[in-house]
Amino acid sequence: MADRIKKFFQKKKVDAKFKMAGPGHKLSESTLSSQSSNVSKKDAPVKRSGLSEESKVAAEAALQRLQSKRENPSFNTSLAAIQAQVKKELENERANEAAAASASKAPPSEQPRRETVEDLPRNYAASGVYFKCPLISNDILPRDEWKKNIKTFLYEQLEEERGLTACLIIQSCNNNREKIDTCVETLCKYLENIITHPEDEKFQKIRMSNRAFTERVQPIEGSMELLIAAGFEQQRVTNADGVEEDYLVFQKENVPTVESLVNLIEALRTAEPIQLELDRNLQVLLPSQAANKVQLPPSFYALSPEEIKREQQLRAEAIERSQMLRTKAMREKDEIREMRKYKFAIIRVRFPDGILLQGTFSVYERYTEIHEFVRENLEHDLPFVLNTPTGHKLIPDEDANKTLIDLRIVPATILTFAWHSSVAEQIHNSPNKDVFLKPEVMVLVQEV
Incomplete structure (x- = not known):
């Protein structure tokens, strides 16, 4: 699964380079005609902010x-x-x-005055x-900007590779590791129940007002995308009391094979957050x-x-009070x-x-x-x-x-x-x- 994730990012980088190469043309076209057609199809040049005076x-x-x-x-x-x-x-x-040493020996009235300058x-x-993130691009950005870029990048891949991308969103776009682990285990349990009991309708519906779902799954970004990738659809279902509620209902036709659910569980358990390099x-x-x-x-x-x-x-004041009693340790x-x-x-x-x-x-x-x-x-x-x-x-x-x-x-x-x-x-x-x-x-x- 780690190799699959690596190939996923390699493919995205190759696709990005291919798109930057510009529009294609037929081999039978002459060089001049292809160039002229390219010129006519070019968009307006991208406006870039100029260099600062210091940078120039x-x-x-x-x-x-x-x-x-x-x-x-x-x-x-x-x-x-x-x-x-x-x-x-x-x-x-x-x-x-040397000048500072001689000035320190002079009388206080002759010593130069020190002016306080505000730090700039x-x-x-x-x-x-x-930080850098070689998996995505060669940009060097602050951590907060990279978090936004990673989130944007992952959501752009949902249509093509929803399951694996949802796993990466869960790991990379949430902060509390304990809650992430709890969400992953809950999602895996949902899918394992479907695999183990394929004909039991009880395991093919998730009540969205259920406490376990609202506390462990729903708050975690990417969890809903994962369940959609696993074949679930949101529907209004009448419960035993005759009240309509929102449920996530598993649809077999949305999943090609049971093997795909097994792969999704493996991806959930092995996926890691996208790492930044300092x-x-x-x-x-x-x-x-x-x-x-x-x-x-x-x-x-x-x-x-x-x-x-x-x-x-506060520590300086405390040290002054008890300096004689403090040990080296x-x-x-x-x-x-x-x-x-x-x-x-x-x-x-x-x-x-x-x-x-x-x-x-x-x-x-x-x-x-x-x-x-x-x-x-x-x-x-x-x-x-x-x-x-x-x-x-x-x-x-x-x-x-x-x-x-x-x-x-x-x-x-x-x-x-x-x-x-x-x-x-x-x-x-x-x-x-x-x-x-x-x-x-x-x-x-x-x-x-």
Whole structure:
């Protein structure tokens, strides 16, 4: 059944590509006539919203960098400019730290005043959390938009493949897993009774006012579509008391064979919700950009930001009152509880040249996912290590299965990149020793 579901989605993707290919024409037609007929049949061009000014600037900058690489492939002017910019920023950063240190020693009257600036969305480390759904399309969208798209997509398939589609709607368009499981078991029981007792009319009617039906089945989206696919029709039936009620009545002629009901039960029990894949939202940042982009958007929190701030304030007050009585185990327990308030984390990897590679991860993903994320963006596929801010060296063999919460790198952290000692000398003698990321990744460096 899993293979059948996979083929179902593959067929839909192929159909979508075929429809996008445009109208067909006969092989006997000349090229000119077919082109002219196609032009006459074309609909009005689809209007697309224009790029924002910020997007235009970024696109032009990226094109210029690519063009410069093509004109002089022996010298990467884009990389050289980036390295110069990074060097300048690191020098400014050190100068600012020195100035801050000297200012802190000055009398209070001479210390510079700090102005409070309201956080703006442009200071977010990421604009949001985005997902992919390869089964349906290559779009990258927020979760809520994907839920709408999945629902729309499934309902569009009902006429062609009602039974299997209804199973997917039940699993993908409802939220309460316990209620979904209860609905599935109830639906399977309806169908199993028909298969086991094919001549018993008692099992071929479902009273729609029945409590089991109204509580377990009817509220679940997709359940009615499933029963229609199983051969049921809604009818007004007079009950034993002479009162007309709404019933779902099984019609044998609506089902080709009993085997189709068996397949429907199997589909109900094996179908799974359509899964979304977290998009890494890859970014490449200069040091100054990384310093400015520190705020997390609301979509990163398991709780609302207001609730988290309120709890943090209460916990801070409680810690101040009982700080001397708290053990290390108690502090670690509170730290983990605090991290579980987040659903996603920003992981940045700082390279020796100052460039930072950023990705979005679920807090329950393993370290191996971070390692793979870095590896697939490197210019040289060689062993490397990542170090946490506390100096802990992350070793794939030991830390591969540890979650981000286990590693205490939630909700955001900067890991330091270094080549593994086994290849450090090889890299040091290489003419490209200062090149870390792939050229197509470096093109993503955001303009200041």
